Amino acid sequence: MATFQLSRLSSFRALSHRDFAYLWVGMLVSNIGTWMESVALGVYVTEVTGKAGWTGGVAALTHLPSLVLAPLGGALADRFDRRSFMAVCICVQVLIAALLTVLAATGNLTVPWVAALSLLNGAFSTLAIPCATALTVAVVPQEDLHNALSLDSAQFNLGRIIGPVIAALVLTKLGIAGALFINTLSFLAVLLALARMHGAVRTTPPKVEALWAGIVRGVKLAWTDPGIALALGTAGFVGLLISPFVGLVPVFALKVLGGDATTTSMLLTAQGTGAVLAAFGTGAIVARVGRRALLEGSMVLVGLCSAIFWLSPTLPVALGALFVLGAVYLVAFTGLKTVCQARTPPELQARVSSLFLLLVNMGYVLGVWGQGMLSDRLGVRPITAGAALLFFGIVVVTRALRPRGLATLEDVKAG
Template sequence: MPSSLLSRSPSLRALSHRDFAFLWMGTLVSNIGTWMESVALGVYVTEVTGQAGWTGGVAALAHVPSLILAPLGGALADRFDRRAFMSVCVCLQGLLAALLTVLAATDQLTVPWVAVISLLNGALNTLVIPCATALTVAVVPSEDLHNALSLDSAQFNLGRIIGPVLAALVLTKAGIEGALFVNALSFLAVLLALSRMRGTVHVVAPKVEALWAGILRGMRLAWADPGIALALGSAGLVGLLISPFVGLVPVFALQVLGGDATTTSLLLTAQGTGAVIAALGSGAIVARVGRRAFLETGLLLVGLSSAAYWLSPTLPVALGALFILGAVYLVVFTGLKTVCQARTPPELQARVSSLFLLLVNAGYMLGVWGQGVLSDHVGVRPITAGAALLFFGIVVLTRALRPRGLAALGT
């Protein structure tokens, strides 16, 4: 689509900026490969162990490094050339994907190997994500920021749609090693995109500022700004109570619905489809009702839609509920991330983005492992649906007791 037409479309306007378009396309290809790997490994761990606790635990390992590395990753991304920094991390991710492929092809893959490599991948993701967010903010004007972050979420969820479908096909034809090999190749797309970017994408951090002093400066800003603090806290709570549905999709598909890898793929595709549609349509809605009202509505609906998914009696009902959850989930996270980035000075954006990642991952890690273990003892539906309804109750109670508190989410 010509850039002139893109600039007139409220849903695609950010893609009219050349550097953002390159970054968006490269990351999309990589995310397709990543979701192929996620489906393949999730099904593998569930089939080998037969326990939700193991599936949730392995999924949680990818988020453990963020508890230590997230603030460091943001500070480094603000200190060094962001394209070079991200390129090094992506190369290392490609090497880990290649190692998984070799292990699977030689019948040496085990659950401990999957756990170790998931941990290492999590460390690299913790460094890459704040850098990628800061790159996005740097290459689009402020009026297109919400649209750019929505499109970032859209490409992530396009990967969630395409990746599981391709994974189901490749797993059938070429086995787990085939899916892992495609993921290893997909990292080349990010490297190509970074090499083609030519705009100003780096804000130089003060030379005299020590690394840890820079980290603390980002934390002080987040604590002092009521909007950023509320957005970060909300993101952590979503990660704890709602986000575990992502890592536990194989458990729901195999153990509750009695399905297989194809069922897992269908569920992930339904969520991704809802998210993409929400991303493409949210620009017009935000322009009409405002960011704050849109975000508040999403916070109310995400708990209810999550509970509806977990209580779904059949696959068709689950697909419909997950489609809605995918849409609302995107609205919530895009809105919270936009609040954080819009209220942050350019030289601190990667650091605040890393704090966002830290809290989301910490919540998700505890939630997906804890809900998985409790589900093995109590049952999947009571635990997961109960967590979703608890989140809904917290939002309702906050609105009732502190009706003016959410005003800080305005940007």
């Protein structure tokens, strides 16, 4: 496998692998565009409807297709050439983004159009994400896996930092159509990266089996391996009780703090900054305390940090709380994903990745929609902070009653 002649510092060593570096940069550019679109559409829906339920509902629609398509996407990614399969999904997303741009530029954009195209975009994103994870796992060696997945999270959150900042400027100068147009162009970076990847992307030949049988084989592994099962279940609860903050930040910014698109951008940037710093520092922390201890600690802290954010009385307090939440949230999800991938044979990695996506998004869809609707009736702070404290309570009780069960979270490679 070709490598760049880069420094082997623990926080960046996975980028010394050429194919991973290409994919990382391409995904970073695309995620900047995606977060520009997310901010633009979130502000648009909130301003047009004035309802947290609508904002949360539209955000949930992007993730709703994963409840059906995630296992299919994993099986297809393990069945076909992963680069080609991912390229097809990205091309369709380019067309969807272009249609949104045209609708906005011509004054024909409506909330139903946003909802329908968010649902369609979510379908193809669901098919592509397990493939991207499997590509990452395939092009880096086992000893660099945790670092590679941390850097994946770093680029996602760099997009969260840069995208909202650019979105705030573009929305002011060019309006929603400008932000959506830049997102359309950003997908081209992924296609270029895929074209430049020439290393081996599959360590073993695909097994010839029926599509449904392939899906069942992935589910069976996840069900029977105690570490994968625990990591997947925990990820689902994080998605249900903690992750909705991602989709409801515009609601908190506009309806609770009385801000605007710039306030939304500032909050998302704070969260992304915390996540990026955590991703770059995770390697050194793992070397000192170990992966399992870091994962367990993040599980305890993520609920508390989330509750503090939702209860923040002012914007400066909210920015500080979201900065810390971003860091802890990234560490938690990276640790859970690493456990799943490290314990999975290469030929099943996309399928297990798709199950991870399925459970996280299932939780997120129920959480962001439910918390948004309940917030309209009972208030944003009581519902969102209550969900965060519920997660904290579940973690504390689980640690007290089943301390030995957490030993299954060791990321030992499956034989």
